[in-house]
Amino acid sequence: MQLRYWQLCLNVLATITITMAALEPPEKNSSILIIGAGTWGTSIAYRLVKRGYTNIKVLDSNTFPSSISAGNDLNKILEEPISPPAADQSDLDYAWNTIEALSSEVWRNDPVHKPHYHPTGFIYAAVGDEAYAKVKAAAEARPDVYSLLEDADAFRRAMPEGVLTGDLTGWRGFIRRQGAGWVEARDILLDVHAEAVKVGAATFVCDPEAGRVAELLYEDNEVVGAKTADGATHRADYTILAAGAGASTLIDFEKQLRPTAWTLAHVPLTAAEAPTYAELPVLFAVDQGFFLSPPASAIAAGEPELKICDEHPGYIHLADGKAKEKSPVPVQRDAIPRSSADNMQKLLQATVPQLADRPLLRPRLCWDSDTPDRLFLIARHPGSSSSQSRLLVAAGGSGNGFMNAPAVGILVADLLEDRLEERMAKALRWRPETAVDRDWFDTQGRFGGADKVVDLGEIPDDDWTEGPIR
Numbered sequence: 001m002q003l004r005y006w007q008l009c010l011n012v013l014a015t016i017t018i019t020m021a022a023l024e025p026p027e028k029n030s031s032i033l034i035i036g037a038g039t040w041g042t043s044i045a046y047r048l049v050k051r052g053y054t055n056i057k058v059l060d061s062n063t064f065p066s067s068i069s070a071g072n073d074l075n076k077i078l079e080e081p082i083s084p085p086a087a088d089q090s091d092l093d094y095a096w097n098t099i100e101a102l103s104s105e106v107w108r109n110d111p112v113h114k115p116h117y118h119p120t121g122f123i124y125a126a127v128g129d130e131a132y133a134k135v136k137a138a139a140e141a142r143p144d145v146y147s148l149l150e151d152a153d154a155f156r157r158a159m160p161e162g163v164l165t166g167d168l169t170g171w172r173g174f175i176r177r178q179g180a181g182w183v184e185a186r187d188i189l190l191d192v193h194a195e196a197v198k199v200g201a202a203t204f205v206c207d208p209e210a211g212r213v214a215e216l217l218y219e220d221n222e223v224v225g226a227k228t229a230d231g232a233t234h235r236a237d238y239t240i241l242a243a244g245a246g247a248s249t250l251i252d253f254e255k256q257l258r259p260t261a262w263t264l265a266h267v268p269l270t271a272a273e274a275p276t277y278a279e280l281p282v283l284f285a286v287d288q289g290f291f292l293s294p295p296a297s298a299i300a301a302g303e304p305e306l307k308i309c310d311e312h313p314g315y316i317h318l319a320d321g322k323a324k325e326k327s328p329v330p331v332q333r334d335a336i337p338r339s340s341a342d343n344m345q346k347l348l349q350a351t352v353p354q355l356a357d358r359p360l361l362r363p364r365l366c367w368d369s370d371t372p373d374r375l376f377l378i379a380r381h382p383g384s385s386s387s388q389s390r391l392l393v394a395a396g397g398s399g400n401g402f403m404n405a406p407a408v409g410i411l412v413a414d415l416l417e418d419r420l421e422e423r424m425a426k427a428l429r430w431r432p433e434t435a436v437d438r439d440w441f442d443t444q445g446r447f448g449g450a451d452k453v454v455d456l457g458e459i460p461d462d463d464w465t466e467g468p469i470r
């Protein structure tokens with residue numbers, strides 16, 4: 001009985017301590033370590049500097065901007081929210097509408113982001129029946145946002161003359177003329193980084209030795225920083241894991257993250273063509289792929305290129321690890337499967353055949369990671385004593401993490417300050433219960449290619465392309 005009484009007292013005491021710890025915001029001079037200076041890590045550092053934090057260190061395993069960052073790319077698609085968040089929405093819709101609203105406010109108004117947003121419009125299309133059914137349902141639910149493109153000519157008229165000269169056989173879709181387009185990706189990373197380091201509040205260590213996190217640093221079961229490949233320890237009051245597809249190699253995410261790769265390459269344009277292709281609406285077919293206009297910096301440098309991606313449910317790479325079953329891990333390659341290159345050429349042939357015989361430059365795999373519901377994972381790691389954990393995770397871009405990087409910065413800062421809105425905290429929570437028995441080959445609502453998730457280990461070496469593809 002005595003023992004029980006004391007246990008009860010201890011529990012009450014522990015609860016009070018946890019509550020107090022949770023209510024106490026970090027000091028502005030608390031040391032904050034961000035692992036990963038990619039899309040999200042850079043945005044988080046930027047936001048924390050803006051909120052007045054003065055002691056931020058960001059580690060990355062590659063010189064900035066990291067060659068393996070999913071965001072180190074010419075450009076990315078941006079879609080603004082079509083509904084404001086409202087109480088009667090499902091948790092998932094509410095979370096997405098909140099995330100997109102936070103992001104679009106930054107893209108529209110923040111002086112660092114705004115110049116990189118090209119709101120040129122967004123063509124939302126498909127060829128296959130199942131894929132088109134999804135597009136149609138989404139577009140027809142919002143006639144105020146999407147207009148039908150009746151035929152191939154309607155597609156052609158959505159772009160400057162001479163761009164969509166292809167026959168677009170089987171293409172069906174809609175256009176959203178406002179509130180969507182594309183952003184300059186690497187350029188915004190560079191500017192956000194420059195702004196974050198400007199006042200000296202954030203230091204970036206981006207180096208294969210001094211910046212590569214080999215393991216987290218634990219003390220009394222609590223994360224207190226990280227160790228890098230050069231043997232140095234980096235102690236911090238708070239550690240934020242934002243290592244993209246590499247995050248699941250540092251802690252056990254209990255299957256919540258699936259590192260997944262897509263493929264991209266670049267089609268060179270001549271200087272004379274650049275103005276015609278400079279401000280195109282996004283042409284996105286959910287089962288074919290998309291291409292995006294060259295950023296202004298590339299045009300100025302005399303290297304205008306369209307970035308092209310084929311669309312498919314994704315590649316994974318299953319490897320033996322500590323667990324009994326194989327698990328997916330990223331493998332970097334500046335090459336792509338031959339079938340992916342073929343699909344890119346097919347996409348060019350159907351839409352812009354005048355460019356289809358050009359080389360596909362700098363093909364590469366681009367790794368992101370998917371959560372089971374494709375909503376981001378932004379939470380305190382449960383750690384040893386749940387609400388107190390000093391390890392925060394920001395992972396699971398799930399294919400939408402670039403346009404929403406501004407929101408991630410804000411949400412992580414709110415989480416750190418224990419003022420993340422309750423409904424958002426619930427949706428973005430650490431949620432391994434959603435990943436039990438996870439099927440790594442789930443297509444997760446995506447289409448295209450072979451219409452299945454492909455294990456890269458099953459693609460023979462001679463089925464890969466390396467260097468420029470013709």
Ligand SMILES: Cc1cc2nc3c(=O)[nH]c(=O)nc-3n(C[C@H](O)[C@H](O)[C@H](O)COP(=O)(O)OP(=O)(O)OC[C@H]3O[C@@H](n4cnc5c(N)ncnc54)[C@H](O)[C@@H]3O)c2cc1C
Pocket residue numbers: 035036037038039040041059060061062066067068069070071072075076077078211212213214242243244245246247250261262263264309366367368394395396397398399400401402403404
């Ligand atoms: C082909 C492709 C097209 C996409 N298109 C779009 C789009 O149009 N719109 C959109 O919104 N999203 C798009 N995305 C998704 C988006 O790019 C990602 O969701 C987002 O960039 C993820 O950001 P991140 O910071 O989590 O990862 P990353 O930007 O990849 O950053 C992770 C960083 O962690 C570093 N790192 C890894 N391991 C370690 C370690 N051990 N120690 C230190 N550092 C480490 C890496 O070097 C890297 O810099 C696309 C993704 C791909 C692959």
Ligand SMILES: *[C@@H]1O[C@H](CO)[C@@H](O)[C@H](O)[C@H]1NC(C)=O
Pocket residue numbers: 027028029030
């Ligand atoms: C951090 O700031 C607080 C005031 O907010 C101050 O009392 C403390 O000395 C500072 N700590 C360091 C290490 O500068």
